[in-house]
Amino acid sequence: MINLGEWGMIAGSITAIVSLILLVIKPITASFSKITETxxxxxxxxxxxxxxxx
Incomplete structure (x- = not known):
């Protein structure tokens, strides 16, 4: 069975991965918005x- 510390580590890892993905996606969507406007x-x-x- 997974203890509380391991759950915290898993949750932290998932949060870090999602944050990195959003950090990469935001500039890409902003550039698409500028291209669409142009x-x-x-x-x-x-x-x-x-x-x-x-």
Whole structure:
């Protein structure tokens, strides 16, 4: 049977792993957000150019 100290060690390890994963994922999602915003602006500019050419 697992004693309380081992449960604490397992919980600490899981918490550390989840924290590291979130630390890596957050900048990636932020960069995707910036890319999406930039593509939206480019799309809007292309729409305006298309209207000007008509």
């Amino acid at each position: 593509l939206s602006k480019v799309s809007h500019n292309l729409d305006l150019l298309t209207k000007d050419l008509e």
